[in-house]
Amino acid sequence: NAGVTQTPKFQVLKTGQSMTLQCAQDMNHEYMSWYRQDPGMGLRLIHYSVGAGITDQGEVPNGYNVSRSTTEDFPLRLLSAAPSQTSVYFCASSYDPGISGNTIYFGEGSWLTVV
Amino acid sequence: DQQVKQNSPSLSVQEGRISILNCDYTNSMFDYFLWYKKYPAEGPTFLISISSIKDKNEDGRFTVFLNKSAKHLSLHIVPSQPGDSAVYFCAAIPNRDDKIIFGKGTRLHILP
Numbered sequence: 001n002a003g004v005t006q007t008p009k010f011q012v013l014k015t016g017q018s019m020t021l022q023c024a025q026d027m028n029h030e031y032m033s034w035y036r037q038d039p040g041m042g043l044r045l046i047h048y049s050v051g052a053g054i055t056d057q058g059e060v061p062n063g064y065n066v067s068r069s070t071t072e073d074f075p076l077r078l079l080s081a082a083p084s085q086t087s088v089y090f091c092a093s094s095y096d097p098g099i100s101g102n103t104i105y106f107g108e109g110s111w112l113t114v115v
Numbered sequence: 116d117q118q119v120k121q122n123s124p125s126l127s128v129q130e131g132r133i134s135i136l137n138c139d140y141t142n143s144m145f146d147y148f149l150w151y152k153k154y155p156a157e158g159p160t161f162l163i164s165i166s167s168i169k170d171k172n173e174d175g176r177f178t179v180f181l182n183k184s185a186k187h188l189s190l191h192i193v194p195s196q197p198g199d200s201a202v203y204f205c206a207a208i209p210n211r212d213d214k215i216i217f218g219k220g221t222r223l224h225i226l227p
């Protein structure tokens with residue numbers, strides 16, 4: 001059981017480059033989301049999706065794009081990388097998080113450095 | 116404006132003693148609260164949760180208390196063990212919403 005799989009685990013980008021962080025889950029979860037973790041800032045929600053074809057913005061969406069063409073995959077695109085996007089990125093999934101008792105599962109994280 | 120606040124960035128507790136991690140929130144429409152534990156270089160893992168209709172939930176060494184009037188919840192770990200050293204995130208889910216809002220985390224050090 002793979003759970004939530006993120007790739008790549010580490011990436012160095014130059015300012016202005018674009019890239020996609022991949023996220024896949026094999027638990028048939030409807031809800032998927034992307035967070036970034038920065039020192040002293042906790043986990044901040046970037047974008048989330050409540051099902052295939054549906055996405056919405058979180059707290060810090062600027063500079064990122066998402067799509068949800070399948071239930072399994074939720075890629076996060078950096079359109080033009082900036083040093084401020086240097087962070088650790090976590091993908092998460094769950095059944096409807098609004099229903100109590102549903103655990104949210106996180107991937108292992110993707111370390112991104114923009115130089 | 117931060118809706119979920121963990122005001123203590125770090126906490127040190129002697130092994131065997133009780134660890135108490137605190138979390139305050141501002142939105143009275145939060146319906147469900149969760150605690151997550153995170154080790155370095157790993158993703159957060161679910162620890163324990165509580166619904167807004169309850170004031171206590173217990174799971175082994177971990178107990179979460181909710182005081183709705185004070186908009187405050189706390190996580191108690193008894194007895195604290197070395198493996199409990201990690202960052203703990205408090206999170207909340209608003210009623211009829213799909214966003215999960217996390218606090219900034221508290222780093223717990225269990226001292227030998």
